[in-house]
Amino acid sequence: MGVIHSLYREPAKVEIDERTCKRCGQCTSICPGEVLTMKDGSVRIRGDSPFGCIACGHCMMVCPEDSVRVTGRGISPEDLLLMPSSEERATVDELGALMRARRSVRRFKEKEVEPELLDRIVDMAASGPMGIPPWDVGCVTVRGQDKVRELADEIIKGYEKFLKIFKPWVFTLMHPFVRQATYQRFKYFIRPLAETYVGCHHEGRDVLFYDAPAVMVFHYSPYADLADATIACVYAMLASESLGLGNTIIGGAAPILQRNKALCQRLGIPEGNTPAIALILGYPATKFRRAIRRSFAAVNTIC
Ligand SMILES: Cc1cc2nc3c(=O)[nH]c(=O)nc-3n(C[C@H](O)[C@H](O)[C@H](O)COP(=O)(O)O)c2cc1C
Numbered sequence: 030m031g032v033i034h035s036l037y038r039e040p041a042k043v044e045i046d047e048r049t050c051k052r053c054g055q056c057t058s059i060c061p062g063e064v065l066t067m068k069d070g071s072v073r074i075r076g077d078s079p080f081g082c083i084a085c086g087h088c089m090m091v092c093p094e095d096s097v098r099v100t101g102r103g104i105s106p107e108d109l110l111l112m113p114s115s116e117e118r119a120t121v122d123e124l125g126a127l128m129r130a131r132r133s134v135r136r137f138k139e140k141e142v143e144p145e146l147l148d149r150i151v152d153m154a155a156s157g158p159m160g161i162p163p164w165d166v167g168c169v170t171v172r173g174q175d176k177v178r179e180l181a182d183e184i185i186k187g188y189e190k191f192l193k194i195f196k197p198w199v200f201t202l203m204h205p206f207v208r209q210a211t212y213q214r215f216k217y218f219i220r221p222l223a224e225t226y227v228g229c230h231h232e233g234r235d236v237l238f239y240d241a242p243a244v245m246v247f248h249y250s251p252y253a254d255l256a257d258a259t260i261a262c263v264y265a266m267l268a269s270e271s272l273g274l275g276n277t278i279i280g281g282a283a284p285i286l287q288r289n290k291a292l293c294q295r296l297g298i299p300e301g302n303t304p305a306i307a308l309i310l311g312y313p314a315t316k317f318r319r320a321i322r323r324s325f326a327a328v329n330t331i332c
Contacts, residue, residue, distance in 0.1 A: 247262045
Protein backbone atom coordinates (compact mmCIF):
# COMPACT_ATOMS: atom_id res chain seq x y z
CA MET A 30 0.00 0.00 0.00
CA GLY A 31 1.33 3.44 -0.92
CA VAL A 32 0.34 6.80 0.53
CA ILE A 33 -3.44 6.83 0.18
CA HIS A 34 -4.88 9.17 -2.42
CA SER A 35 -8.46 9.48 -3.63
CA LEU A 36 -7.49 7.85 -6.95
CA TYR A 37 -4.43 5.77 -6.10
CA ARG A 38 -3.47 3.36 -3.34
CA GLU A 39 -0.51 1.53 -4.78
CA PRO A 40 2.99 2.97 -4.87
CA ALA A 41 4.38 3.93 -8.28
CA LYS A 42 6.85 1.63 -10.01
CA VAL A 43 10.49 2.64 -10.50
CA GLU A 44 12.67 0.98 -13.11
CA ILE A 45 16.36 1.57 -13.74
CA ASP A 46 17.85 0.80 -17.14
CA GLU A 47 21.01 -1.02 -16.08
CA ARG A 48 22.45 -0.73 -19.61
CA THR A 49 22.56 3.07 -19.56
CA CYS A 50 22.78 3.82 -15.80
CA LYS A 51 26.22 5.26 -14.95
CA ARG A 52 25.68 4.72 -11.21
CA CYS A 53 26.27 8.39 -10.44
CA GLY A 54 23.89 8.09 -7.45
CA GLN A 55 21.98 11.32 -8.13
CA CYS A 56 18.63 9.54 -8.13
CA THR A 57 19.40 7.83 -4.84
CA SER A 58 20.51 11.03 -3.14
CA ILE A 59 17.37 12.93 -4.19
CA CYS A 60 14.72 10.24 -3.55
CA PRO A 61 12.57 11.62 -0.66
CA GLY A 62 10.89 8.26 -0.08
CA GLU A 63 14.18 6.41 0.41
CA VAL A 64 13.08 4.01 -2.32
CA LEU A 65 16.31 4.26 -4.28
CA THR A 66 19.59 3.50 -2.53
CA MET A 67 23.16 2.76 -3.61
CA LYS A 68 24.36 -0.73 -2.74
CA ASP A 69 27.61 -2.28 -3.90
CA GLY A 70 28.03 0.52 -6.46
CA SER A 71 24.58 -0.05 -8.04
CA VAL A 72 21.19 1.60 -7.69
CA ARG A 73 18.84 -0.61 -5.71
CA ILE A 74 15.06 -0.30 -5.52
CA ARG A 75 14.05 -0.99 -1.94
CA GLY A 76 10.91 -3.00 -1.43
CA ASP A 77 10.69 -2.09 2.27
CA SER A 78 10.64 1.71 2.19
CA PRO A 79 7.92 3.23 4.41
CA PHE A 80 5.56 4.41 1.62
CA GLY A 81 7.05 3.01 -1.55
CA CYS A 82 7.48 5.36 -4.50
CA ILE A 83 5.21 8.40 -4.14
CA ALA A 84 5.66 9.37 -7.82
CA CYS A 85 7.38 12.71 -7.25
CA GLY A 86 9.46 11.95 -10.35
CA HIS A 87 12.59 13.59 -8.94
CA CYS A 88 14.76 10.59 -9.90
CA MET A 89 13.64 10.89 -13.57
CA MET A 90 14.22 14.63 -13.48
CA VAL A 91 17.82 14.47 -12.25
CA CYS A 92 19.07 11.42 -14.17
CA PRO A 93 21.65 12.60 -16.74
CA GLU A 94 21.22 9.39 -18.77
CA ASP A 95 17.40 9.08 -18.86
CA SER A 96 17.85 5.72 -17.19
CA VAL A 97 14.95 6.00 -14.72
CA ARG A 98 11.29 5.32 -15.48
CA VAL A 99 8.56 5.98 -12.95
CA THR A 100 5.07 4.80 -13.82
CA GLY A 101 1.81 4.61 -11.91
CA ARG A 102 0.06 6.99 -9.50
CA GLY A 103 -0.72 9.19 -12.51
CA ILE A 104 2.87 9.69 -13.62
CA SER A 105 5.00 8.42 -16.51
CA PRO A 106 8.12 9.57 -18.39
CA GLU A 107 5.76 11.34 -20.84
CA ASP A 108 5.12 13.92 -18.10
CA LEU A 109 8.71 15.14 -18.23
CA LEU A 110 9.02 18.64 -19.70
CA LEU A 111 11.97 20.64 -20.92
CA MET A 112 13.55 22.62 -18.09
CA PRO A 113 13.02 26.37 -18.68
CA SER A 114 16.37 28.09 -19.35
CA SER A 115 17.59 30.71 -16.88
CA GLU A 116 16.72 33.43 -19.46
CA GLU A 117 13.13 32.22 -19.53
CA ARG A 118 12.71 32.35 -15.76
CA ALA A 119 11.45 35.42 -13.93
CA THR A 120 14.23 37.26 -12.12
CA VAL A 121 13.81 38.15 -8.46
CA ASP A 122 13.06 41.75 -9.51
CA GLU A 123 10.43 40.63 -12.03
CA LEU A 124 8.75 38.28 -9.59
CA GLY A 125 9.01 40.89 -6.82
CA ALA A 126 7.42 43.52 -9.09
CA LEU A 127 4.57 41.16 -10.04
CA MET A 128 3.92 40.44 -6.37
CA ARG A 129 4.15 44.09 -5.35
CA ALA A 130 1.87 45.26 -8.15
CA ARG A 131 -0.76 42.61 -7.35
CA ARG A 132 -3.81 43.90 -5.54
CA SER A 133 -7.16 42.34 -4.85
CA VAL A 134 -9.43 43.47 -7.67
CA ARG A 135 -13.19 43.64 -7.12
CA ARG A 136 -14.26 45.70 -10.13
CA PHE A 137 -14.15 44.06 -13.50
CA LYS A 138 -14.68 45.14 -17.11
CA GLU A 139 -17.74 43.73 -18.85
CA LYS A 140 -15.52 41.34 -20.75
CA GLU A 141 -15.40 37.56 -20.50
CA VAL A 142 -12.07 35.86 -19.82
CA GLU A 143 -10.94 33.73 -22.76
CA PRO A 144 -11.26 29.99 -21.96
CA GLU A 145 -7.65 29.44 -23.09
CA LEU A 146 -6.45 31.88 -20.42
CA LEU A 147 -8.45 30.09 -17.74
CA ASP A 148 -7.06 26.74 -18.89
CA ARG A 149 -3.56 28.17 -18.78
CA ILE A 150 -4.09 29.42 -15.22
CA VAL A 151 -5.31 25.99 -14.10
CA ASP A 152 -2.28 24.42 -15.78
CA MET A 153 0.12 26.86 -14.12
CA ALA A 154 -1.56 26.45 -10.73
CA ALA A 155 -1.07 22.70 -10.93
CA SER A 156 2.70 23.27 -10.91
CA GLY A 157 2.53 24.41 -7.28
CA PRO A 158 3.78 22.23 -4.44
CA MET A 159 0.69 20.56 -2.97
CA GLY A 160 1.60 17.98 -0.37
CA ILE A 161 2.50 14.51 -1.52
CA PRO A 162 2.18 13.78 -5.27
CA PRO A 163 0.02 13.28 -7.18
CA TRP A 164 -1.91 16.35 -6.01
CA ASP A 165 -5.22 15.39 -4.46
CA VAL A 166 -6.67 18.80 -5.20
CA GLY A 167 -9.26 19.83 -7.76
CA CYS A 168 -10.32 23.04 -9.41
CA VAL A 169 -13.75 23.94 -10.77
CA THR A 170 -13.82 26.87 -13.16
CA VAL A 171 -17.14 28.67 -13.44
CA ARG A 172 -16.98 30.68 -16.63
CA GLY A 173 -19.28 33.53 -17.64
CA GLN A 174 -20.78 36.30 -15.54
CA ASP A 175 -24.25 34.68 -15.59
CA LYS A 176 -22.97 31.36 -14.28
CA VAL A 177 -20.91 33.10 -11.60
CA ARG A 178 -23.96 35.09 -10.56
CA GLU A 179 -26.04 31.89 -10.35
CA LEU A 180 -23.43 30.39 -8.05
CA ALA A 181 -23.33 33.55 -5.93
CA ASP A 182 -27.15 33.44 -5.63
CA GLU A 183 -27.04 29.85 -4.36
CA ILE A 184 -24.35 30.69 -1.81
CA ILE A 185 -26.27 33.74 -0.58
CA LYS A 186 -29.26 31.45 0.06
CA GLY A 187 -26.95 29.51 2.39
CA TYR A 188 -26.09 32.74 4.22
CA GLU A 189 -29.80 33.53 4.57
CA LYS A 190 -30.26 30.17 6.33
CA PHE A 191 -27.21 30.87 8.50
CA LEU A 192 -28.71 34.18 9.64
CA LYS A 193 -32.00 32.49 10.53
CA ILE A 194 -30.19 29.99 12.77
CA PHE A 195 -27.40 32.13 14.22
CA LYS A 196 -29.41 34.95 15.79
CA PRO A 197 -27.37 37.28 18.03
CA TRP A 198 -28.76 35.59 21.19
CA VAL A 199 -27.37 32.24 19.97
CA PHE A 200 -23.87 33.74 20.14
CA THR A 201 -24.57 34.93 23.68
CA LEU A 202 -25.56 31.36 24.64
CA MET A 203 -22.47 29.95 22.93
CA HIS A 204 -20.10 32.45 24.53
CA PRO A 205 -19.14 30.45 27.67
CA PHE A 206 -18.47 27.29 25.63
CA VAL A 207 -16.26 28.61 22.84
CA ARG A 208 -12.91 30.38 22.74
CA GLN A 209 -13.07 34.14 23.07
CA ALA A 210 -11.55 34.61 19.60
CA THR A 211 -14.16 32.26 18.04
CA TYR A 212 -16.99 34.17 19.73
CA GLN A 213 -15.57 37.50 18.61
CA ARG A 214 -15.02 36.28 15.04
CA PHE A 215 -18.63 35.09 14.80
CA LYS A 216 -20.12 38.15 16.43
CA TYR A 217 -18.00 40.87 14.87
CA PHE A 218 -17.03 39.35 11.52
CA ILE A 219 -18.97 36.32 10.30
CA ARG A 220 -22.50 37.46 11.17
CA PRO A 221 -22.00 41.03 9.90
CA LEU A 222 -20.43 39.56 6.74
CA ALA A 223 -23.44 37.29 6.20
CA GLU A 224 -25.74 40.29 6.75
CA THR A 225 -23.77 42.26 4.18
CA TYR A 226 -23.90 39.44 1.59
CA VAL A 227 -27.65 39.03 2.05
CA GLY A 228 -28.45 42.75 2.30
CA CYS A 229 -26.48 43.64 -0.83
CA HIS A 230 -28.00 40.69 -2.68
CA HIS A 231 -31.47 42.11 -1.98
CA GLU A 232 -30.27 45.41 -3.47
CA GLY A 233 -29.09 43.52 -6.56
CA ARG A 234 -25.39 43.82 -5.68
CA ASP A 235 -23.02 40.87 -5.62
CA VAL A 236 -20.41 41.46 -2.93
CA LEU A 237 -19.48 37.77 -2.79
CA PHE A 238 -18.04 37.39 -6.31
CA TYR A 239 -18.35 41.06 -7.34
CA ASP A 240 -19.94 40.22 -10.73
CA ALA A 241 -16.68 38.64 -11.84
CA PRO A 242 -16.68 36.94 -15.23
CA ALA A 243 -15.00 33.83 -13.81
CA VAL A 244 -14.45 32.05 -10.53
CA MET A 245 -12.29 29.08 -9.66
CA VAL A 246 -13.15 26.93 -6.65
CA PHE A 247 -10.33 24.81 -5.24
CA HIS A 248 -11.19 21.67 -3.28
CA TYR A 249 -9.20 18.93 -1.62
CA SER A 250 -9.75 15.25 -0.93
CA PRO A 251 -9.99 13.72 2.57
CA TYR A 252 -6.42 12.50 2.02
CA ALA A 253 -5.10 16.00 1.38
CA ASP A 254 -4.90 19.19 3.36
CA LEU A 255 -6.51 22.62 3.31
CA ALA A 256 -3.04 24.06 2.69
CA ASP A 257 -2.80 22.08 -0.58
CA ALA A 258 -5.88 23.78 -2.04
CA THR A 259 -4.76 27.16 -0.70
CA ILE A 260 -1.40 26.79 -2.42
CA ALA A 261 -3.19 25.94 -5.69
CA CYS A 262 -5.29 29.08 -5.29
CA VAL A 263 -2.27 31.31 -4.63
CA TYR A 264 -0.46 29.87 -7.65
CA ALA A 265 -3.57 30.51 -9.77
CA MET A 266 -3.68 34.05 -8.42
CA LEU A 267 -0.09 34.74 -9.44
CA ALA A 268 -0.63 33.07 -12.83
CA SER A 269 -3.71 35.20 -13.46
CA GLU A 270 -1.78 38.31 -12.43
CA SER A 271 0.99 37.50 -14.91
CA LEU A 272 -1.66 37.26 -17.66
CA GLY A 273 -2.94 40.77 -16.92
CA LEU A 274 -6.09 39.64 -15.12
CA GLY A 275 -7.35 41.05 -11.86
CA ASN A 276 -8.26 38.64 -9.08
CA THR A 277 -9.31 38.30 -5.46
CA ILE A 278 -9.16 35.29 -3.19
CA ILE A 279 -12.65 34.66 -1.83
CA GLY A 280 -13.01 32.82 1.45
CA GLY A 281 -16.73 33.56 1.78
CA ALA A 282 -17.92 30.86 -0.62
CA ALA A 283 -16.42 27.71 0.89
CA PRO A 284 -18.23 27.58 4.28
CA ILE A 285 -21.59 27.46 2.49
CA LEU A 286 -20.42 25.13 -0.29
CA GLN A 287 -19.12 22.74 2.36
CA ARG A 288 -22.67 22.38 3.68
CA ASN A 289 -24.41 22.08 0.30
CA LYS A 290 -23.74 18.63 -1.15
CA ALA A 291 -26.17 19.05 -4.04
CA LEU A 292 -24.43 22.23 -5.17
CA CYS A 293 -21.01 20.57 -4.87
CA GLN A 294 -22.30 17.72 -7.00
CA ARG A 295 -23.55 20.14 -9.65
CA LEU A 296 -20.12 21.78 -9.65
CA GLY A 297 -18.51 18.38 -10.19
CA ILE A 298 -16.72 18.37 -6.84
CA PRO A 299 -16.15 14.69 -5.97
CA GLU A 300 -18.12 13.45 -2.97
CA GLY A 301 -16.01 13.69 0.16
CA ASN A 302 -13.89 16.53 -1.16
CA THR A 303 -13.92 19.80 0.75
CA PRO A 304 -14.35 23.09 -1.09
CA ALA A 305 -11.59 25.25 0.39
CA ILE A 306 -11.16 28.58 -1.29
CA ALA A 307 -12.21 30.48 -4.41
CA LEU A 308 -10.56 32.94 -6.76
CA ILE A 309 -12.50 35.47 -8.80
CA LEU A 310 -10.89 36.62 -12.02
CA GLY A 311 -11.52 39.14 -14.77
CA TYR A 312 -10.10 42.10 -16.63
CA PRO A 313 -9.61 44.80 -14.00
CA ALA A 314 -11.68 47.96 -14.17
CA THR A 315 -9.58 49.49 -11.39
CA LYS A 316 -6.09 50.83 -11.86
CA PHE A 317 -3.96 50.99 -8.73
CA ARG A 318 -1.49 53.85 -8.91
CA ARG A 319 0.63 52.87 -5.93
CA ALA A 320 1.83 49.73 -4.26
CA ILE A 321 1.82 49.37 -0.48
CA ARG A 322 4.12 47.89 2.13
CA ARG A 323 2.63 44.94 3.98
CA SER A 324 4.18 43.10 6.90
CA PHE A 325 3.64 40.06 9.08
CA ALA A 326 2.09 40.37 12.53
CA ALA A 327 5.15 38.66 14.00
CA VAL A 328 8.58 38.05 12.55
CA ASN A 329 11.43 36.47 14.44
CA THR A 330 14.54 34.55 13.62
CA ILE A 331 16.09 31.86 15.73
CA CYS A 332 19.79 31.30 15.07
C1 LIG B 1 -8.01 33.35 2.78
C2 LIG B 1 -8.50 34.64 2.19
C3 LIG B 1 -9.87 34.86 2.06
C4 LIG B 1 -10.33 36.05 1.52
N1 LIG B 1 -11.67 36.21 1.36
C5 LIG B 1 -12.14 37.34 0.79
C6 LIG B 1 -13.53 37.49 0.55
O1 LIG B 1 -14.34 36.60 0.86
N2 LIG B 1 -13.95 38.65 -0.01
C7 LIG B 1 -13.07 39.62 -0.39
O2 LIG B 1 -13.51 40.64 -0.91
N3 LIG B 1 -11.74 39.50 -0.18
C8 LIG B 1 -11.26 38.38 0.38
N4 LIG B 1 -9.92 38.20 0.54
C9 LIG B 1 -8.99 39.22 0.05
C10 LIG B 1 -8.51 40.11 1.14
O3 LIG B 1 -9.59 40.86 1.62
C11 LIG B 1 -7.39 40.98 0.57
O4 LIG B 1 -6.21 40.25 0.68
C12 LIG B 1 -7.30 42.31 1.27
O5 LIG B 1 -8.38 43.10 0.85
C13 LIG B 1 -5.98 43.01 0.98
O6 LIG B 1 -5.91 43.41 -0.33
P1 LIG B 1 -4.65 43.13 -1.25
O7 LIG B 1 -4.78 41.69 -1.71
O8 LIG B 1 -4.82 44.10 -2.37
O9 LIG B 1 -3.41 43.34 -0.46
C14 LIG B 1 -9.41 37.04 1.10
C15 LIG B 1 -8.05 36.80 1.24
C16 LIG B 1 -7.59 35.62 1.76
C17 LIG B 1 -6.10 35.39 1.86
